[in-house]
Amino acid sequence: MCTAAGGPAAFDVLLSVLRDITPVVEALPPDAALADVTGSTRYFGRDAAGLGALIRVRALARYDVDCTVGVAANPLLARMAAHDGPPGAVRAVGGGPGEAAAFLDGKPVGALHGVGPKTARTLCDYGLDTVDRLAAAPLPTVQRLLGARLGRLLRDRAHGADPTPVSPNAPARSVGADHRFDRPELDPGRRHRALLALAAELGLRLRADDQVARGLTLTVRYADRSATTRTRALPEPTAHTPALATAAYALHDALRLQRARVTAVALRAEDLTGAAGTGRQLTFDPRAENIRRAESVTDRIAARWPGLLVGPASLAGLPRRSA
Structure with a gap:
């Protein structure tokens, strides 16, 4: 890795x-x-x-x-x-014998790949807060807590077992951006604000390249060095900032992070394709059309003055960082 x-x-x-x-x-x-x-x-x-x-x-x-x-x-x-x-x-x-167990001993259960905040909270509520304690728990107990499939998978991982092969692939056609908080962020409002900034940046880059995205991936990183990644298909291929932001909010809110200590969020527009070969759903809402026209104006401003940040007023003072 x-x-x-x-x-x-x-x-x-x-x-x-x-x-x-x-x-x-x-x-x-x-x-x-x-x-x-x-x-x-x-x-x-x-x-x-x-x-x-x-x-x-x-x-x-x-x-x-x-x-x-x-x-x-x-x-x-x-x-x-x-x-x-x-x-x-x-x-x-x-x-060697015992070396994997020695490495895993005492690590928080959230450090295991596949254990998100919700699963970690469930395990911690029952005292299985470290990898070695999860490994020592009876399999039926873990399966009652997490379900048969996930319980067996995570208990095997707690023993250091992972039969997953490395699958050669080509990097997907995608573009991404991330935001790292100065300190672990508990406020979902500030996380939404960061996601809006990332959606605005992705939208600008996609429109500049005449591309649209068919999917969006959100990665959330936590103070314990674990991370959660979720992907969803977009209703239609788009480079429209409000559509990207709406999908990002939905992905974030579905995680039900509550008091999670978030250190960074990242968005990646997936499965890119040329904008010329796609259509979009027409609407009778004049506000949507006005927003699209405003986007074209801000895109021209950004192209002419690359150092000038143009976008929603709620992003004032929020730094943007590409990924």
Whole structure:
């Protein structure tokens, strides 16, 4: 598992460096990728951790992009190793007897891939607040709490088991933006405001490229370094800021975060296609047409004066950061 901070350019660099090492690379937008280096260790004469160090050196030396590398026997442990500490390192989980259990021991249950805030709260309410306690719990107990399928899946993961293969893919045609809060944000109103800023930025970029999106992905990152990602198809292909913002709000509100300590939110417009080949639903609402006309005006202003931020008044003073 490799992650790189720095936006789309850094993500492209990460994929390029990984594919120089192995053809088995699974892109995980916006900033991560899984790579199976089983077939590369003999060719390069290095073990997996050594290849992780080589990846970091190449990315830094050739492109001035730092990345974090997690090395383990399966994707679950590699993901957790990559997020187990500050960015910019190679962290390995050994494959020997007991090494996975030692790595997982004492970690919050929310650190397991697939455990969102709601599931974590359910487990914590019953005292299963760490990975080792979840691993020690009887399977029937966990299944009564979470359901048969999810209970078995998460208990297996608590034992460090993950049979999921690395599936080579091409990065989807998408564009994204993210916002990192100065401190963990509890106020849903401020999170909505950040999402509106991201929707406005995505809409502007899509319209500038004459593209529309068929789907939208929201990623929410928390103070415990866990994250939740949700995707939904849009009712119709669009680059219209209000439509993107409405979908972002719906994704956010469906998570029912309540008192979650959110450190960052990211939006990614998915499955892009040319705007010329798509239609849109006509409306008799004059306000909708006025908003579209206003968008075209602000787009021309932004194109002429790139340093000038033009958009909803509620975004005044809120920084925008691309992903």
